[in-house]
Amino acid sequence: MSMMGQSISIGELARRADCKPETVRYYERIGLLRDATRTGGGQRRYGEDAVRRLTFIRHARDFGFSVESVRELLAMSDQPDMSCQEVDAIATHHLKKVESRLRRLSALREELQRMVTQCAGGKVESCRIIEVISDHQLCVTENSHGGAHDLG
Amino acid sequence: MSMMGQSISIGELARRADCKPETVRYYERIGLLRDATRTGGGQRRYGEDAVRRLTFIRHARDFGFSVESVRELLAMSDQPDMSCQEVDAIATHHLKKVESRLRRLSALREELQRMVTQCAGGKVESCRIIEVISDHQLCVTENSHGGAHDLG
DNA sequence: GTAAACCTTGTAGCAACTACAGCTTCAAGC
DNA sequence: GCTTGAAGCTGTAGTTGCTACAAGGTTTAC
Numbered sequence: 001m002s003m004m005g006q007s008i009s010i011g012e013l014a015r016r017a018d019c020k021p022e023t024v025r026y027y028e029r030i031g032l033l034r035d036a037t038r039t040g041g042g043q044r045r046y047g048e049d050a051v052r053r054l055t056f057i058r059h060a061r062d063f064g065f066s067v068e069s070v071r072e073l074l075a076m077s078d079q080p081d082m083s084c085q086e087v088d089a090i091a092t093h094h095l096k097k098v099e100s101r102l103r104r105l106s107a108l109r110e111e112l113q114r115m116v117t118q119c120a121g122g123k124v125e126s127c128r129i130i131e132v133i134s135d136h137q138l139c140v141t142e143n144s145h146g147g148a149h150d151l152g
Numbered sequence: 153m154s155m156m157g158q159s160i161s162i163g164e165l166a167r168r169a170d171c172k173p174e175t176v177r178y179y180e181r182i183g184l185l186r187d188a189t190r191t192g193g194g195q196r197r198y199g200e201d202a203v204r205r206l207t208f209i210r211h212a213r214d215f216g217f218s219v220e221s222v223r224e225l226l227a228m229s230d231q232p233d234m235s236c237q238e239v240d241a242i243a244t245h246h247l248k249k250v251e252s253r254l255r256r257l258s259a260l261r262e263e264l265q266r267m268v269t270q271c272a273g274g275k276v277e278s279c280r281i282i283e284v285i286s287d288h289q290l291c292v293t294e295n296s297h298g299g300a301h302d303l304g
Numbered sequence: 305g306t307a308a309a310c311c312t313t314g315t316a317g318c319a320a321c322t323a324c325a326g327c328t329t330c331a332a333g334c
Numbered sequence: 335g336c337t338t339g340a341a342g343c344t345g346t347a348g349t350t351g352c353t354a355c356a357a358g359g360t361t362t363a364c
Binding site: 087 | 263285
């Protein structure tokens with residue numbers, strides 16, 4: 001059932017999943033995609049299943065799931081009879097991270113807003129922005145930023 | 153005026169700015185911190201000015217400013233006579249990024265929340281989470297996620 | 305039959321650190 | 335003055351998730 005219809009080139013696959021051939025090869029290398037069938041000349045050829053799988057991966061990455069999480073999700077979706085507790089756990093964990101990040105980012109926005117509005121446009125000497133960055137004490141929201149790191 | 157009071161070791165400096173010695177050496181290497189005075193045996197010794205500078209850097213990084221932005225901010229704060237227009241521009245630009253990111257992250261949270269709540273806890277086969285990730289059509293908020301990339 | 309467009313592998317680069325390994329120096333106690 | 339253990343040194347490699355070459359080989363359309 002999988003011998004026929006392997007006619008999609010890597011470029012077409014990439015286009016259909018909205019990414020680049022390099023990314024596809026990368027996913028193959030790290031084992032997210034299975035090794036593709038090859039033409040006599042050694043080029044990769046894919047079927048529709050690969051399009052679905054890659055689309056899943058890209059979409060999950062878009063959602064902010066780490067590659068390791070995607071790997072787990074794929075493993076689970078490969079076993080449809082299994083209970084989806086673990087799937088739920090991964091998604092819930094991810095949701096928690098997103099929420100915490102959202103809180104910190106939102107505090108950061110307030111601080112930046114405050115900084116920008118308070119800066120009178122004078123000399124650096126009296127610039128609130130530099131002051132706020134220099135002096136943590138001036139922060140309204142303590143322990144609230146720390147914000148540009150990756151989600152798990 | 154800067155020959156005296158160079159008595160802080162790299163470890164102490166790192167502790168006082170809440171980072172690691174490796175990070176300090178890294179900042180020196182990329183030119184965010186000036187080369188430190190050395191003891192006869194070659195160890196780095198710092199003064200209070202270094203503590204302030206490193207604290208500024210860490211704080212700005214914490215705020216989500218990229219190292220390149222921090223570099224610009226440092227260059228500006230080193231020249232107190234300069235107008236703070238540029239500082240303001242960087243902060244405003246940053247604010248814009250934070251806001252756009254906040255929107256995307258917030259949409260992402262909704263999607264994840266929806267996924268998690270709709271998951272009935274049955275088999276993977278019928279798992280809403282897997283379904284939503286598989287099928288872009290099922291997304292409520294189009295083009296809204298894509299969320300874990302760095303702020304400029 | 306040829307040319308363009310595509311594909312191949314392998315390697316190096318990005319950000320912003322972090323983590324060794326293998327050695328040297330410093331500071332404190334005795 | 336000596337020992338000992340913590341801390342410091344350099345240099346290099348690893349992290350994450352790709353992206354971008356270089357130097358060739360293959361396909362396909364005309």
